[in-house]
Amino acid sequence: MNGTILSIWIKRSHGGPMDNVESAELIAGHGIAGNANQGGRRQVTVISEEAWKDTLADLGATVDPSARRANVLVRGLDLEQSQEKTLRLGGCTIRLLGETRPCELMDEMKDGLRSALRPAWRGGAYGAVLEGGEIRVGDPAALSG
Secondary structure (H helix, E strand, C coil), X not given: CEEEEEEEEEXXXXXXXEEEECEEEEECCCEECCCCCCCCCCCEEEEEHHHHHHHHHHHCCCCCHHHHCCCEEXXXXXXXXXXXXXXXXXXXXXXXXXXXXXXXXXXXXXXXXXXXXXXXXXXXXXXXXXXXXXXXXXXXXXXXX
């Protein structure tokens, strides 16, 4: 399954603002350089544009995808049930480890957003960086395995 990176965000601190950037450095075993989440299993979070549009349709509202607080927005990839699959972002490799479940911060962004994100992995997936490097908006994205 092939797609494209549409947006990249870096979270300065837990619960802090999401900075929209054109490129980011992924570090194997750590995550995104400058991002609050480092190490562990949740090094990078990814959402799909298609799932986000379905969420907004159910919500009946327009909300910027940065409100989801994910690191990468992709087009053309279905992340549902992607646990243990390999995600290629540009020249980087991420092992997807599970579903990113929406937290209470979602309803602070827009009332009802948390519930609208629950079905079909709409909240996205998280994973660990296996092979680092630079990713850029417009780079290819591919899911395999």
